[in-house]
Amino acid sequence: LAAKVEGVPVHRLLGETRRTAIPAYASLLRIGSPDNITTLLSKIDALSGATGSSVSTSGVITLNTGTVSNLSVSSSNSSAFAALGFTSTITKNRNGGGTAGTGGVIGNDIATFTKESISGGAVTAYNAAGTPVNLQLRWAKTDSASLGAGHSDSWNLFYQTDPNATGTTVGWVNTGQAFTFxxxxxxxxxxxxxxTINNVSVSGQSLGSVAFNISSGGLTQYASTSGAVTINTITQNGYAAGQLRSVAVNNSGLVVGTFSNGQNLNLAQVSLSHFNGTNYLKAMDGGAYAATEQSGAAIDGASGSISGSSLEGSNTDIADEFTKLIVTQQAYSANTKVITTANSMVQDLLNVLR
Structure with missing residues (x-):
């Protein structure tokens, strides 16, 4: 990361550089009278292991220290140190990204963070209770291939944990994963x-562990003339709470519930069974059958299929049922004759008595 300072002396530059540290010693710099700012920056790079420190034609100095600790500049040679304008050891804490090592951007630094990062879009996610949560994303570049050997284009993804963060309250959290291109x-x-982003929390709403999946070619670093990120599609698979609206059985035997939030969930499954003595099942009302001692217990795993939203066709033996109907009709006719004969006998008896 580079810090740019314009229009200040070199000693002020070293004292105000952010996010980095230099174990520099003036006695090793070997600054000569013909040395200029560019030469000084090259020698600082050689000491710190960094590359790319430079000064532009407009006077903007970019200093890369190559480390992620706080800045500390000191020397055992007080005369040489004083020649650079230093009167004592110079220290400067890392700033601009929140407290060192926490991976968060505090409220005081959000304005700077917003200027030095790009929007990554937003998506409405849902927690375990079905509560909608607005998940805002931003990308910050942490390394650049333009700095030379050992560097590559690298970005970190941040999500907004507190939209109203102020002071030292953390507003944005680094996911901790470097995306390199x-x-x-x-x-x-x-x-x-x-x-996987662990312990995601937004405005007090916990989302738990969120899987951030990237399809093949879904995340790229192509040049943009506007310098802004191009977002094609961000989707999520959560959903709000819903009420059960209807139940149906599909052709696989699954009992599927349809909810008011548009989700379909498998609630149960109808299993198929067979019996060793199928003909000995006991017929029940409603077209159902019950197992008997002769039929044996139900055996799971029968072959067959289930037709959802369908009515079963009649399995009645027409010839057998017609035979039973004729027998019943004849029995009814015979009983009718018996009743008629009995009635005539009673009438005749009454007439004799008269």
Whole structure:
């Protein structure tokens, strides 16, 4: 990361650089009378292991220290140190990204963070209770291939944990994963399909662990003339709470419930069974059958299929049922004759008595 300071002396530059540290010693710089600012920056790079420190034609100095600790500049040679304008050891804490090492951007630094990062879009996610949560994303570049050997284009993804953060309250959280890109703009790291972001919380609403999945070619670093991120599609698979509206059985035997939030969930499954003595099942009302001692217990795993939203066709033996109907009709006719004969006998008896 580079810090740019314009229009200040070198000693002020070293004292105000942010996010980095230099174990510099003036006695090793070997500054000569013909040395200029560019030469000084090259010698500082050699000491710190960094590359790319420079001064532009407009006087803007970019200093890369190559480390992620706080800045500390000191020397055992007080005369040489004083020649640079230093009267004592110079220290400067890392700023601009929140407290060192926490991976968060505090409220005091959000304005700077917003200027030095780009929007990554937003998506409405849902927690375990079905509460909608507005998840805002931003990308911050942490390294650049333009700095030379050992550097690559690298970005970190941040999400907004507190939209109203002020002071030292954390407003944005770094997911902790470096997204690295090759020279052709393709993603090289992470190598898998995505990352898992643990303990995600937004405005007091916990989302738990969120899987951030990236499809093949879904995240690239192509040049943009506007300098803004181009967002094609961000989707999520959560959903709000819903009420059960209807139940149906599909052709696989699954009992599917349809909810008011548009989700369909499998609630149960109808299993198929067979019996060793099928003909000995006891017929029940409603077209159902019950197992008997002769039929044996139900055996799971029968072959067959289930037709959802369908009525079963009649399984009645027409010839057998007609035979039973004729027998019943004849029995009814015979009983009618018996009743008629009995009635005539009673009438005759009454007439004799008269």
């Amino acid at each position: 090759a020279s052709d703009g393709s993603l090289t790291t992470p190598a898998g399909s995505g990352i």
